[in-house]
Amino acid sequence: MNNRATRQSSADLLEQRDSLDSTLKPHWVWAIALGSAIGWGAFVLPTDWLATAGPLGTAIGLTIGAALMCLIAVSYGILIRTFPVSGGEFAYAFNAFGRNHAFACGWFLTLGYASIVALNASAVALLFRRLLPDLVEWVPLWEIAGWQVYLGEVVVASLALVAFAVLNTRGTALSGRTQFLMVMAMLVGVALILVGVLIHPDGMWANVSPGFPEGVAPTAAILGIVAIAPWAFVGFDNVPQAAEEFDFPPAKAFALIVFAIVAAAAIYIAMTVATAASQKWEGLVASEPLWGTADGLSNLFGSVGLLVLGLSVAMGVSTGLNGFYVAASRLLFAMGRARVIPERFAGLNSHRAPAFAVVFVMAVCLLSPWFGRQALSWIVDMSSIGVTIAYTYTCLAAFKMLRWSNAPADPTEPEGSRSTVRKVLALLGALAGVCFLLLLLVPGSPAALKMPSLIALGVWVALGLVFWVSRRKAVAATSEEEMRTLILGEHLEKSDAVPSTTA
Numbered sequence: 001m002n003n004r005a006t007r008q009s010s011a012d013l014l015e016q017r018d019s020l021d022s023t024l025k026p027h028w029v030w031a032i033a034l035g036s037a038i039g040w041g042a043f044v045l046p047t048d049w050l051a052t053a054g055p056l057g058t059a060i061g062l063t064i065g066a067a068l069m070c071l072i073a074v075s076y077g078i079l080i081r082t083f084p085v086s087g088g089e090f091a092y093a094f095n096a097f098g099r100n101h102a103f104a105c106g107w108f109l110t111l112g113y114a115s116i117v118a119l120n121a122s123a124v125a126l127l128f129r130r131l132l133p134d135l136v137e138w139v140p141l142w143e144i145a146g147w148q149v150y151l152g153e154v155v156v157a158s159l160a161l162v163a164f165a166v167l168n169t170r171g172t173a174l175s176g177r178t179q180f181l182m183v184m185a186m187l188v189g190v191a192l193i194l195v196g197v198l199i200h201p202d203g204m205w206a207n208v209s210p211g212f213p214e215g216v217a218p219t220a221a222i223l224g225i226v227a228i229a230p231w232a233f234v235g236f237d238n239v240p241q242a243a244e245e246f247d248f249p250p251a252k253a254f255a256l257i258v259f260a261i262v263a264a265a266a267i268y269i270a271m272t273v274a275t276a277a278s279q280k281w282e283g284l285v286a287s288e289p290l291w292g293t294a295d296g297l298s299n300l301f302g303s304v305g306l307l308v309l310g311l312s313v314a315m316g317v318s319t320g321l322n323g324f325y326v327a328a329s330r331l332l333f334a335m336g337r338a339r340v341i342p343e344r345f346a347g348l349n350s351h352r353a354p355a356f357a358v359v360f361v362m363a364v365c366l367l368s369p370w371f372g373r374q375a376l377s378w379i380v381d382m383s384s385i386g387v388t389i390a391y392t393y394t395c396l397a398a399f400k401m402l403r404w405s406n407a408p409a410d411p412t413e414p415e416g417s418r419s420t421v422r423k424v425l426a427l428l429g430a431l432a433g434v435c436f437l438l439l440l441l442v443p444g445s446p447a448a449l450k451m452p453s454l455i456a457l458g459v460w461v462a463l464g465l466v467f468w469v470s471r472r473k474a475v476a477a478t479s480e481e482e483m484r485t486l487i488l489g490e491h492l493e494k495s496d497a498v499p500s501t502t503a
Contacts, residue, residue, distance in 0.1 A: 139152065234384075
C-alpha cells in the first residue's frame with residue numbers, strides 16, 4: 001500500500017470500477033430486510049412450530065433467536081459503516097481473511113439466497129394449490145419424495161420468478177419502492193388477522209394453553225425454535241448487500257437491521273398466537289393439516305379469513321422473492337467485479353441494475369419447480385448452514401477489525417473501531433454462529449439436519465471445490481491490491497488497519 005506505482009495503479013482501477021447508484025431510502029432498506037426475513041414462513045409454519053414447542057415455547061424461542069440475531073447484527077452495523085459496498089459478507093471475509101475465505105463465504109451465501117428465492121416461488125404455487133387448486137392441479141407430471149408435481153404449479157412458480165426478475169432489472173429504486181408498499185400491506189394483513197382472532201367469540205386465549213407440547217421438555221422445545229433463527233431471520237443480512245446503494249449515511253444501517261429483526265419476531269409470534277387461538281392448538285396439530293393457519297382462520301371467518309390470509313401470504317412471498325433477488329444479484333455482482341467469478345456478472349444495464357446476475361438467479365431458480373417442494377426443502381434446510389457460516393465470518397471479521405479500548409491510537413483505524421464492548425459483542429456473535437452450526441450439524445440435536453440435507457450439503461461443498469480449483473488460475477491473475485481495490489472501492493484506505501491474509 002506504500003508503493004507509489006501501486007497506488008497509481010489502484011487509482012486507475014478505481015476509476016474504471018463500476019458501481020451501483022445510491023437510490024435506496026432508509027424505509028426501503030428496512031422493508032427489504034423485514035420482507036426478506038418474513039417471506040412465507042410466518043403464515044405457513046406456525047402449526048409446525050406449535051408441534052415443536054407449543055405457543056409459549058415458540059414465543060420464547062423466537063424472542064431468544066431475535067436477541068441472538070441482534071447480537072450478530074452489531075458486527076453487521078460496524079462493518080456496513082466501515083465498508084458500505086456491495087457484496088456484504090463476501091467483502092468482509094476478504095478484507096479480514098483473504099480471497100479463499102471470501103469465496104467460501106460467497107459460495108455458501110449464494111446458495112442460501114438462491115434457494116430462498118426458489119422456495120418463495122414454490123410458495124406462490126402452494127398458495128394457489130391451497131386456495132385455488134383447480135388453477136394449478138392440472139397435468140400431473142411425477143412424484144418426488146411424496147410430492148406430486150403438476151405442470152400448473154410449475155407454470156405459476158415460473159411466472160413469479162420471471163415477474164420479479166423483470167422488476168429487478170428495472171432499477172433499484174423501483175424494487176425498493178415496491179418492497180416498501182408490499183411490506184405495509186403485509187403488516188396490515190397480520191394486524192387484521194391477530195385482532196380478528198382475539199376479538200372473535202370462538203378465538204380464545206384459553207385455546208393457547210398449554211404453553212408446551214405434552215411430553216416435550218421445555219428446554220428442548222425452546223432450543224428447537226432457537227435453532228431455526230438463522231433461517232427465520234435471514235433477510236436482515238440483505239442490508240449489507242445493498243449498502244453501496246444507500247442514499248443515507250451507512251451508520252443508520254444498524255438501527256434499521258435491529259428494527260427489522262424486532263418487527264420480524266413480532267410478526268412470527270403474532271401469527272403463531274393467532275393460529276393457536278383460532279382453535280385448540282393441540283387438536284389442530286394432531287390433525288396434521290396441510291395448512292393449519294388457513295384451517296383455523298377458515299373456521300372462524302370463512303372465505304373472508306382465507307382472503308385476508310391469502311393476500312398477506314402473497315405480500316410475504318413477494319417481499320421474500322424481491323428481497324432475495326436484490327441480495328443474490330448484488331452478491332454475484334460483487335464477486336464478478338472482484339473477478340472471483342466471470343466478470344459478466346458485474347455488468348450493468350441502462351437502469352444501472354446488475355441484469356446478468358438477476359437473470360442468472362432466475363435461470364437457476366426456474367429449475368426448482370420441476371423437482372417439487374419436498375426436494376427443494378432439503379436444499380433450503382441445508383442452506384441454513386451457509387447463512388450461518390456467513391454470520392460467523394462477519395462477526396469474526398468485525399472482531400479482527402475492532403481494537404480494545406486501551407489500545408494505542410492508530411491514524412489508519414476506522415472511526416469507532418476502538419471499543420472493548422463492541423469487540424466482545426463481535427466475539428459473542430461469532431460464538432452464537434458456532435452454536436447455531438452445532439445445533440444443525442451435531443446428530444441428536446433438536447435441529448439436526450436430516451440425511452438428504454447433509455447429502456445436498458456435501459454435493460454443494462464438492463461443487464464449490466471443483467469451481468474454485470477451475471477458477472484458481474484466473475483468480476491468481478488478479479493481484480491482491482487489484483482485488484482489494486475492486487471489492488472495497490473508495491473505502492480501500494480503511495482496510496489498511498485490517499491487513500488481509502491471502503491464505
